[in-house]
């Protein structure tokens with residue numbers, strides 16, 4: 001047997017063991033088998049640095065499981081050469097999320113920007129002390145909306161379908177895919193429609209607006225104000241503005257500035273936020289972009305940032321400045337949503353703080369098709385298995401009713 005065939009066979013065995021439904025490999029034609037093994041072999045390579053026992057951080061391993069949830073850890077550790085900052089290598093994928101870009105630039109995620117579900121769960125815990133429940137929910141959303149359900153791979157930026165998809169086929173646009181995770185009215189990224197489809201590049205003008213609005217203190221009060229400002233701006237200027245219930249996640253992302261980015265005991269000051277966002281002050285009120293990084297001498301938060309915490313922050317921000325959900329059908333022609341799922345005449349009207357969480361649960365599960373198309377016919381994809389953990393988390397913590405995967409939110 002030639003070496004390449006052997007490697008193909010080996011990776012196929014790995015694939016079949018990891019994903020039992022791939023047993024219907026037998027039913028493929030010879031050509032399909034060759035294509036499949038070749039694709040899988042190419043994708044099997046991983047490049048995020050392992051977490052060593054010498055530098056355990058928040059104790060999460062690359063296995064999708066919880067770490068210690070004990071923070072106040074120096075990141076990166078002194079002497080941990082694997083996790084020092086490096087510029088992204090040529091051809092690497094980076095996208096709309098500064099926190100994940102920074103983690104990749106420090107090797108907590110694959111430096112090439114092609115990451116797996118387990119890597120996402122691990123890095124969120126080890127770098128930011130994101131609570132395990134929230135880490136699973138965000139990784140499920142990311143991979144489910146923008147990545148591959150079988151390989152559980154996701155590109156942090158643009159389309160890398162050839163590296164993320166087991167089957168080729170439908171396009172996996174990565175985190176930059178518009179109106180999934182990436183959405184209009186985000187903090188520092190232009191709206192898709194307004195910027196010729198560049199939906200994820202850092203926009204220095206918007207960073208400048210945010211800095212001015214916040215007077216360089218990026219706390220909850222200011223992020224609430226700036227979030228509302230971005231909404232009004234997009235609604236007025238963008239004829240294809242879309243603000244669906246999943247946009248509640250934008251409020252979650254806003255909370256990361258004051259909850260996850262400050263060094264333990266510190267505040268969301270300009271030096272910290274601009275380092276994470278890769279914003280370089282040009283001295284004239286404009287900002288250019290450099291790769292995102294973790295500030296020097298930075299400690300992650302002491303207690304985990306849980307799903308309950310982010311739910312409280314989303315509620316606090318939304319209720320302080322409630323806006324209408326809906327979309328523009330053309331310039332300044334806003335149509336509010338009116339659904340039976342808690343959005344009445346455009347307003348989100350949560351009866352309890354838990355209702356926000358239940359909308360997020362629906363969004364997560366809507367992202368996971370209950371079946372996938374194509375010649376792998378088993379309904380149980382790798383991520384559908386993971387999604388099985390989602391309902392119990394939300395029902396235990398928030399009393400949300402169970403939701404079926406694959407049902408669109410609106």
Ligand SMILES: *[C@@H]1O[C@H](CO)[C@@H](O)[C@H](O)[C@H]1NC(C)=O
Nearest residue numbers: 190194195202203204205206
């Ligand atoms: C950045 O955003 C501003 C304000 O929305 C917009 O006018 C500008 O064209 C954008 N610039 C770039 C380079 O994307």
Ligand SMILES: *[C@@H]1O[C@H](CO)[C@@H](O)[C@H](O)[C@H]1NC(C)=O
Nearest residue numbers: 336337338339340344345346
């Ligand atoms: C929205 O739905 C509510 C309740 O179903 C109804 O009373 C209201 O008239 C609807 N609003 C619009 C603008 O259709």
Ligand SMILES: CC(=O)N[C@H]1CO[C@H](CO)[C@@H](O)[C@@H]1O
Nearest residue numbers: 173176177178197198199200
């Ligand atoms: C369409 C989409 O979801 N993503 C676009 C985001 O912006 C990049 C860069 O302009 C495009 O290449 C993508 O197609």
